Amino acid sequence: MSARHENGTATTTPHRVVVLGAGYAGMAAAVQLAARVGRRDDVRVTLVNAQERFTERMRLHMTATGQRLAGPSIPELLEGTCARFVRGWVTAVDADARTVRVDDDRVLPYDTLVYGLGGVTDTTAVPGVDDHAYTLDGPEDAEALAGRLARLGSGTVVVAGSGLTGVESAAEIAERHPELTVVLLGREEPGAAMNPKARAHLLSALERLGVEVRGGVTVEKVLPGSVEAAGGESIAADVVLWTSGTRAAPLAAAAGLAVDERGRVVTDSALRSVSHPDVYAVGDAAAIRQGYGVMHGTCQGGMPTGVHAAVCVLRALKGKRPKPFRFGYYHTPVSLGRHDAVVQFTRPDDSPRRVHLTGRAAVRYKETVTASPWATFGRMKRMPSSGAFWPRGGRFTRVAGGAR
DSSP states (O other): OEEEEEEEEEOOOEEEEEOOSSSHHHHHHHHHHHHHHTTTTSEEEEEESSSSOOGGGGGGGHHTTTTTOOBHHHHHHHTTTSSSSESSSSEETTTTTTTEEEETTEEOOOOHHHHHEOOHHHHHHHSSSHHBBBSSSSSHHHHHHHHHHHHHEEEEEEEESHHHHHOOOOOOHHHHHTEEEEEEOSSSTTTTTSHHHHHHHHHHHHHHHOOEEOOOOOEEEEEETEEEETTTTEEOOSSSEEOEEEEEHHHHHTTTBBOOSSSSSETTSSSSSSOOOOOOOOGGGOEEEEEEEEEOHHHHHHHHHHHHHHHHHHHHTTTTTOOOOOOOEEEEEESSSSOOOOEEEETTSSOOOEEEEEEEHHHHHHHHHHHHHHHHHHHHHOOOGGGGOOOOOOGGGOOTSOOO
16 A cells, blocks of 8 residues: 655555464464564554463463463563564454454554464353363463462362363372372373373373372363262362363454354465455464364464464565465473473374373473473574474375365
């Protein structure tokens, strides 16, 4: 777009790119965009997030046990780039008017939107969860749980959900609070997606930490002081941590964007909304289909979606066709307290390989992975193209009938 001053000189109206959410995917998109734009004045990048400090979701189970973590601030991560940071809660998106409302009193217009408002724990599917259970959706939630555990003294903590978040949380609580009884329950056995040796190490570590593991349990209701399982069994609980299931923020559906049954934005192969192609969706805010199915939300997959969306935005501005996104998984690192871990290496479709790490080697590997975003963001600011390397997944990620 262009305009003219009274003296006849032409000026360019910047293309406004607004990135919503500064999680791993949103931050990657903002840093990649800003790094590639450099000092150009024809593109303006704005990143919106409710908090000024970056939330290390991969460490929230540590925050929940009272461990102090000093994550970087978002302005620090953007330092040296042209990106502008706006702190505030996104309260509405008008996809037709191309505006975003922040804190109900500010309106940000956009030409291209990168939607990265990720998922939260689904507290609506089971009665009582919203009223009587803790979650790990952010630092405030984790700190609230840490305070409750510190005051408890003795009693039983039920961790509902035997996925990776549940396993890491149960192990961390048991290690930091040996005076408490920790029960980990879920429909499946913990580590069910791992190879037998890796799963055996995980279960052995939980047993060593004193975690009572119960698979094949479906929670039907959370009550004050207990959880009620299918079949009528009541399990005593002084504290319940709910880690089972996620849902997307409702803003996308309210904006009229096409979403799936979990509220995630349905995208085309280039990560554009199928209903509004001026909107890109990244991370676990998006339902991204690959040859093996729809991606699940992880840092390893989230950051590549952010980088890919940024590259596609800039390709489109040059009149080039955005390229399809492809991603293959390569590992599943799981901490088991501060002194043990297991790393399951995977095929691109997330199925387990025979190779895995345990013990000290796994602890070092997991810590390297958890701390890697900061180095990645720093490299992208210096060398933007460095962010565009990740496993594409080969035949596992090709969609039948698609140009992939």
